[in-house]
Amino acid sequence: MTARRTLHQGWSLRAVPGPQVPGELPERAVPATVPGCVHTDLLDVGLIPDPYLDANELALAWIGRTDWVYETTFDWDDEKADRVDLACAGLDTVATVTLNGFEVGRTANMHRGYRFDVRSALVPGENTLRVRFDSPYRYAEEQRERLGNRPNAYPEPFAFIRKMACNFGWDWGPTLVTAGIWQPIELQTWSVARLAEVRPLVTVDDRTGQVEVRVGVERATDAPLTVVAAVAGVRAEVVIPAGETVAVLRLTVPEPELWWPRGYGEQPRYPLDVTLHDGDGTGDGDGDGVGTGRALDTWQRRIGFRSLQLDTSSDEHGSAFTIVVNGTPIVVRGVNWIPDDVFVTRVTRDRLATRFTQAVEANVNLLRVWGGGLYETEDFYDLADELGLLVQQDFPFACAAYPEEEPFATEVAAEAREQVARLASHPSLVLWTGNNENIWGWHDWGWQEELGDRTWGAGYYFELLPAIVAELDPTRPYWPGSPWSGRxxxxxxDPAHGSMHIWDVWNQVDYTRYRDYRPRFVAEFGYQAPPAYATLRRALSDEPLAHDSPGMAHHQKAGGGDEKLQRGLDAHLPAPVDFDDWHYLTQVNQARAIALGVEHFRSLRPICMGTIVWQLNDCWPVTSWAAVDGDGRRKPLWYALRRAYADRLLTVQPADAGLNVVAVNDGPDGWRTSVTVTRLTLGGEPIAKTTVEVDVAPHSAATVPLPADLAAADRPRHELLLAEASGTGERAFWFFAEDRDIPYPTAGYDTVVESEPSASGYVTRVRVTARTILRDLVLAADRLDPTAEVDEALVTLLPGESVTFTVTSAGPLDAAALGVGPVLRCVNDRPDA
Incomplete structure (x- = not known):
C-alpha cells in the first residue's frame, strides 16, 4: 500500500543575502511553518510589522525581491519499496529542490503539484531537504524582458509567472509577493504501481446515474493490475494488462437521490471508493474477485448525481446564458470570491465555513472563483458540495495579456490537466471559465495596437483550455471568458448575449444606470464602501480618522476611488459633516446601489437568469466592493444583499408608463398574496392606496403596473410609496426624490435596551420605536465592542413602527450609547435634515 509521510516539521527559513535585505536578516535562520509562506514566518517571530496595518505593506516590498531557503532534516530507514517520491502539492513559485545536496527538481508554477523520484538521493539516517525560492519579481521580469511586454491593468509583471496574480496588488489588495511551501509536502513510498489520477465523470440520464471512473496509474513494474470501484452498492472491476496505464470503469446506479443547488432540493452525496490491486483479478479461491494481489493504493471522494447543461440558445432577446441542473433552469444569485487572505495558508476550513455561512445566510447560491486568484482547495469545494453552493471556477488569468510562448504553454497545460482532473468529482462545480476580462481587454482597452503580433492568451482561451476540459471532463461546460458573448x-x-460585466456604473455614471441594462447574465457589478468601523480602528492608527487620512488613503487601492465615492454621495445623499457621517453614508450608498441593481436584474427574469455581485469577501482591511470586510465583519451591503437575494422579493421598478410592483419568487412553493401599495407623506399619512392580488409560481415573477394616482407624486420631495405583502412581511419603498433633496424631519425615536448573559457572552436587544420617519436605520454595535454582531440593518420605519435589533457580543454593551449616534444612525438623524 502507498505510504505517505508528511514533512511539515522542523523547517527553518533564511534570506539569501542581497542588497535589498535588511541588515539583521541575511543568513539568519528562523523557524518556518509548513504549509506557510515567508511573510507569515517573519511575522510570527517579530521580524516584520503586520503588513495589513497602516502603510506597513510599503516597507515589505523587498521580500518579493529576495531569494529564500527553506530547510529541514528527517530520518529515513530504507523500506525497500520500488519507489520513493517527494510529492509537493504546491510550491510558491520558482523553486529548486535539493535532497542531501542533490538537485531533485525545479518548479515554476504555484498552480500545480510536482513529484520527484528521490530514492537515489536518500540515505539511511538523517537527510537534509532544502527548497530554495527565487525572487518572483526577478523571474517574472526576466521573462518579460525575454518575451516582450504585454498590456496589463496594473504596473506589475504577474502575467509572466504562473502565480496568484493578486499577490502583485489589485484595486482592492496589497502588493505582498509571497514565497513558500504553501501546500502539503510529503514522502510517498510505493511498489508495483500507484493511482496517479482518478477522474469520476458523473451524469444522470432519465433518473439513472452513470459514473465513468477514468483511472491513470504510474508503474514501477509491468505486471497486470486490477482496479475496483464501488458506489451506492454498485461495484465494477477492470484489469489493466501488463504495461498499460489507463482504465475505465462504468457503474450504473438506478434512481440515485439527486444533488441540487441550495434552494432547489437536497445535497445527498455517495462515497466513491477506488482501489488498485496487483494481480489480474483471476481470483485466489476465496471468491472475493480481486485476484491474488494486495491492495496497492486507494482513493475516495463523495460524489453527487446531477445533470448539467449551459443553455446558450438564441431567442428574441439575443442568446441565453442559463445554468440548468437536473433539467431545471437555475436563477443564479451569486457573489464573486477572491482569496480570503493574501496569505492563503491562513484560510482554514473553519474560516471558509464561516464565510460560506455568510454567503448562504445572504441567500447566495453561487460563488464565482475569480481568475486573479487560485484554483480553490478541496475544503472549499467540499463545503460547496455540502451546502449546495454552485461554483464557477475561472482559470487563473486576469486583466492582462498573457504570453503563450514556452515555458508558459507547457505549464498552463500541465496545471489545467491537473486541476480539471482534481475537481471532476465535485457536483458543485458547474462552469469552467477561461479568464477574467482578457477578451474584453483585447477588444476595448487598446491592447491590439500595443501587442502587434505578440501572443496575448487567445490560444489558451479558445483552443488549449476548451480542449483539455472536453478531454478530461466533458460533463461540464466551458466558457472562454468572463465576460464573453458566445461568438x-x-x-x-454585449448585454444581449452570454455573460457581461457592468463597470461603467462604478467608474463613470450613477448607479441608477443599472436600469439601462437588460442583460442575460451579469457576472460582475459592484460599488465601494469602507469596512466596518472596528476593522478600520484595528488596522489604522490615524488620528483623527478621515476619508483622506494617511491610513485610509493607503487602504483605498482603486484609482480615483474616493472621488467615485463622493460622486455617488453627491448624487443621492446629504453632504457628510464629519468622518462618522461619511463612513455611514458611503456604506448606505453601497448597499443601495447593489440592491437597486439586483432588484432590477431579478425583475427581468427570464431574460436575465443570473447576477454575480462583486464581491463577497476581502483579503485584508480595505475600502472595497465587498459585503464582508477583511476582518470578517458584515457591512450594510450584506444585509441589503440578503434582502435583495431573498427567495421572495417585492420591488418597485420604474416603467415607461410609470411604476410597476414586481413580485419575484425563487422559492420552491407558489406565492399567493395581497400586496397593498400606499402613497404616503413623510409623516406617514396615506394619500392614495390600492391592493392587488399576485399569484407567483415557484421560480418566476409577476409584474403589476400601478395606477397613475400611485405612480406619480403631487409633491415629490414630500412623498413616498410603500408596497407591503400581507402576512409574510415583504415590503418595498419608493422615494420620489433623492435624500439630499427631501426635507426630512429630524429623526425622532425612542429606544429600549435589554441585555442578558448568554453562553458565549451577552445578548442585547435594542427596540427602536419611530416618532418620525427613520430612513435606513443602522446599529453599528462594533463601535462599542469589536466582537458585536447585529442581526439586521438598513431598516426604514414610518412613524409608530418599531424594530428590535438583536446584538451578540463577548462583553456587556453601553446601553446609552446604543441609542444615539454614531452607533445608532439613520439618514435623517442630523439637526439640519
Missing part, C-alpha cells in the same frame, strides 16, 4: 463576431460584453 467572435459579437462584442464580448
Amino acid at each position: 467572435p463576431d459579437i462584442h464580448p460584453n
Whole structure:
C-alpha cells in the first residue's frame, strides 16, 4: 500500500543575502511553518510589522525581491519499496529542490503539484531537504524582458509567472509577493504501481446515474493490475494488462437521490471508493474477485448525481446564458470570491465555513472563483458540495495579456490537466471559465495596437483550455471568458448575449444606470464602501480618522476611488459633516446601489437568469466592493444583499408608463398574496392606496403596473410609496426624490435596551420605536465592542413602527450609547435634515 509521510516539521527559513535585505536578516535562520509562506514566518517571530496595518505593506516590498531557503532534516530507514517520491502539492513559485545536496527538481508554477523520484538521493539516517525560492519579481521580469511586454491593468509583471496574480496588488489588495511551501509536502513510498489520477465523470440520464471512473496509474513494474470501484452498492472491476496505464470503469446506479443547488432540493452525496490491486483479478479461491494481489493504493471522494447543461440558445432577446441542473433552469444569485487572505495558508476550513455561512445566510447560491486568484482547495469545494453552493471556477488569468510562448504553454497545460482532473468529482462545480476580462481587454482597452503580433492568451482561451476540459471532463461546460458573448463576431460584453460585466456604473455614471441594462447574465457589478468601523480602528492608527487620512488613503487601492465615492454621495445623499457621517453614508450608498441593481436584474427574469455581485469577501482591511470586510465583519451591503437575494422579493421598478410592483419568487412553493401599495407623506399619512392580488409560481415573477394616482407624486420631495405583502412581511419603498433633496424631519425615536448573559457572552436587544420617519436605520454595535454582531440593518420605519435589533457580543454593551449616534444612525438623524 502507498505510504505517505508528511514533512511539515522542523523547517527553518533564511534570506539569501542581497542588497535589498535588511541588515539583521541575511543568513539568519528562523523557524518556518509548513504549509506557510515567508511573510507569515517573519511575522510570527517579530521580524516584520503586520503588513495589513497602516502603510506597513510599503516597507515589505523587498521580500518579493529576495531569494529564500527553506530547510529541514528527517530520518529515513530504507523500506525497500520500488519507489520513493517527494510529492509537493504546491510550491510558491520558482523553486529548486535539493535532497542531501542533490538537485531533485525545479518548479515554476504555484498552480500545480510536482513529484520527484528521490530514492537515489536518500540515505539511511538523517537527510537534509532544502527548497530554495527565487525572487518572483526577478523571474517574472526576466521573462518579460525575454518575451516582450504585454498590456496589463496594473504596473506589475504577474502575467509572466504562473502565480496568484493578486499577490502583485489589485484595486482592492496589497502588493505582498509571497514565497513558500504553501501546500502539503510529503514522502510517498510505493511498489508495483500507484493511482496517479482518478477522474469520476458523473451524469444522470432519465433518473439513472452513470459514473465513468477514468483511472491513470504510474508503474514501477509491468505486471497486470486490477482496479475496483464501488458506489451506492454498485461495484465494477477492470484489469489493466501488463504495461498499460489507463482504465475505465462504468457503474450504473438506478434512481440515485439527486444533488441540487441550495434552494432547489437536497445535497445527498455517495462515497466513491477506488482501489488498485496487483494481480489480474483471476481470483485466489476465496471468491472475493480481486485476484491474488494486495491492495496497492486507494482513493475516495463523495460524489453527487446531477445533470448539467449551459443553455446558450438564441431567442428574441439575443442568446441565453442559463445554468440548468437536473433539467431545471437555475436563477443564479451569486457573489464573486477572491482569496480570503493574501496569505492563503491562513484560510482554514473553519474560516471558509464561516464565510460560506455568510454567503448562504445572504441567500447566495453561487460563488464565482475569480481568475486573479487560485484554483480553490478541496475544503472549499467540499463545503460547496455540502451546502449546495454552485461554483464557477475561472482559470487563473486576469486583466492582462498573457504570453503563450514556452515555458508558459507547457505549464498552463500541465496545471489545467491537473486541476480539471482534481475537481471532476465535485457536483458543485458547474462552469469552467477561461479568464477574467482578457477578451474584453483585447477588444476595448487598446491592447491590439500595443501587442502587434505578440501572443496575448487567445490560444489558451479558445483552443488549449476548451480542449483539455472536453478531454478530461466533458460533463461540464466551458466558457472562454468572463465576460464573453458566445461568438467572435459579437462584442464580448454585449448585454444581449452570454455573460457581461457592468463597470461603467462604478467608474463613470450613477448607479441608477443599472436600469439601462437588460442583460442575460451579469457576472460582475459592484460599488465601494469602507469596512466596518472596528476593522478600520484595528488596522489604522490615524488620528483623527478621515476619508483622506494617511491610513485610509493607503487602504483605498482603486484609482480615483474616493472621488467615485463622493460622486455617488453627491448624487443621492446629504453632504457628510464629519468622518462618522461619511463612513455611514458611503456604506448606505453601497448597499443601495447593489440592491437597486439586483432588484432590477431579478425583475427581468427570464431574460436575465443570473447576477454575480462583486464581491463577497476581502483579503485584508480595505475600502472595497465587498459585503464582508477583511476582518470578517458584515457591512450594510450584506444585509441589503440578503434582502435583495431573498427567495421572495417585492420591488418597485420604474416603467415607461410609470411604476410597476414586481413580485419575484425563487422559492420552491407558489406565492399567493395581497400586496397593498400606499402613497404616503413623510409623516406617514396615506394619500392614495390600492391592493392587488399576485399569484407567483415557484421560480418566476409577476409584474403589476400601478395606477397613475400611485405612480406619480403631487409633491415629490414630500412623498413616498410603500408596497407591503400581507402576512409574510415583504415590503418595498419608493422615494420620489433623492435624500439630499427631501426635507426630512429630524429623526425622532425612542429606544429600549435589554441585555442578558448568554453562553458565549451577552445578548442585547435594542427596540427602536419611530416618532418620525427613520430612513435606513443602522446599529453599528462594533463601535462599542469589536466582537458585536447585529442581526439586521438598513431598516426604514414610518412613524409608530418599531424594530428590535438583536446584538451578540463577548462583553456587556453601553446601553446609552446604543441609542444615539454614531452607533445608532439613520439618514435623517442630523439637526439640519
